[in-house]
Amino acid sequence: MxxxxxxxxxxxxxxxxxxxxxxxxxxxxxxxxxxxxxxxxxxxxxxxxxxxxxxxxxxxxxxxxxxxxxxxxxxxxxxxxxxxxxxxxxxxxxxxxxVDAFRAMRARHPGVGWTRSLFGGLWTDRVDARRRLAGRVAIGAVSPQAAGPLGRYIEAGHVVLRDALAPVGLDARTEEAVARLPAGALSPRGSLDAADVLTALPGVLFRDAALGLLRGAFDDNPLVCRAELARGTTDFAQPSTAEPLPSPTECAAIVMGIGEGRLMLDVVRDSHALPEFTTDGVSRWLAGGVATLALATATAASLDTELLGMTDMAVIAPGTLYRLRVPAGMTAVVALATPNRQTPLRFLTGEFGDFTLRHPSGAVLSL
Structure with missing residues (x-):
């Protein structure tokens, strides 16, 4: 050369x-x-x-x-x-x-699967994830029902689970509580409405379709450590920067809409496929160290838009850059899920973590 x-x-x-x-x-x-x-x-x-x-x-x-x-x-x-x-x-x-370490790694070990982050991450973030998925299905670690959605999640960095909440998501009483709450993070200490919504969430978030996908991706039961409500058009964000985590590459966001209408999910195409973190642990998507993400405009990337109905859910991979457009009369629920083996940093420092609901499946909501 x-x-x-x-x-x-x-x-x-x-x-x-x-x-x-x-x-x-x-x-x-x-x-x-x-x-x-x-x-x-x-x-x-x-x-x-x-x-x-x-x-x-x-x-x-x-x-x-x-x-x-x-x-x-x-x-x-x-x-x-x-x-x-x-x-x-x-x-x-x-x-x-x-960091350009990935270039040298690929040149030296072209046939070896590697993750796109220097900090490792979920097996779904490996370049050989498709081959690993086939192996997991063959040995029974991933069910055939979850294989299709997991394959789409690997390829696109997100997947929409159609009718995952059918026949209905939250009941009418809980939907009314959602409508009364302001946008932002849900806290069990905030109000009775917030406590009612959080109490109802495990029964919705951990329906079979989402639970099978998350268990397959995490090799573990999911732990939801953050839940928030969103209205209007949100800023671009990515799951791995939503919450301080010991391993920020091991997480996913679950999104669903509450109310009549269709929620719009905009995803920056292929953003999940770029190496995300620098050696000092800063996401490459952060602009100047500020924890708000700017739009990668049409000259830099293309957007894919998914429409989510009242019975649909979306699961978004750690490095995927996305935003929500929530029509009037609707509210989006965004939950951050990690493997149950993780403990969010704020729990370790004694902040929150005192509200815990265990789902019969083994999945946990803890805030």
Whole structure:
């Protein structure tokens, strides 16, 4: 390989780094792209004394690519830089905030399944998850009924379970309590209405379809450690940043709508397939360390929209970027589920965890 280089820094305005081709004497034209669309280009001819000292010609192989327009910070994970005459992507240094260890891992062990996070994660997040699913079905660890939804969950980072709540979800009395509550996290200490809703949730969240999927993904019974109500259009979020967890890659969000109408779930396509966490444990989707997520716009990613009726549920994978659009008259219930072997960090520090309901199936709701 004669082309060498790296992306040393990325901002919403530009990308800087270096690119050198041993076979060519003239400087390289390098292009910054998002999903194949060129957002800027430059000649890699800036002086880099450090590269000259390393023996890379006269060191005039640095570049600074100014983007045609400022991009959203959430798009930085999608930016690639390539020489214009080839398909090779320049690797990123750790200075960019995005770990490139995965590239080396893939090159060294191309046939080995690996997770997309440096911290591991659920087996459904492995690149060989489809093969592992077939093996689990063969030995009886996953039921044939759960295999189809699990396969869709692996491929898309989410799955909609149609009619999982049929013939009805929450009863009329509990739906009235939901309508009286404000949007936000449900606390058993908040009001009698909140306590009534939380008491009714295990019987809905742990219906057979969702329970089979979660048990298959978790290799364990699920523990719901957070439940909240959402109305209107929510910000983009992902399950792994919803709650402090010892292993943030081991979780899933369960979503259902309460009331008449259709809840809209927008998912950033393939967002679950990107390595999520940096070595310091920060999700790559966080913009500047702020715990709110910006929209990856149409130039960076495509959205898939699912419609959820009153008897439908959705299960969303840890790294999937999503938002909810809840029509007037409806409320969305979002529950964060983890394997029962996990203990949320706030429980370990003595905050909450004193309201626990155990479902006959072995699943638990604890807040």
């Amino acid at each position: 004669t082309i060498r280089g790296s992306i040393d820094a990325l901002t919403p305005l530009d990308a800087t780094g270096w690119c050198h081709d041993d076979r060519r004497s003239e400087p390289q034209l390098v292009q910054a792209m998002i999903n194949g669309a060129v957002i800027g280009e430059a000649i890699a001819d800036l002086s880099r004394p450090d590269l000259a000292a390393a023996g890379l010609g006269d060191g005039r192989c640095g570049f600074r690519i100014e983007f045609g327009a400022a991009i959203d910070p959430a798009q930085l994970a999608f930016v690639v830089v390539k020489p214009d005459h080839g398909d090779v992507e320049l690797p990123r240094t750790n200075l960019t905030g995005f």
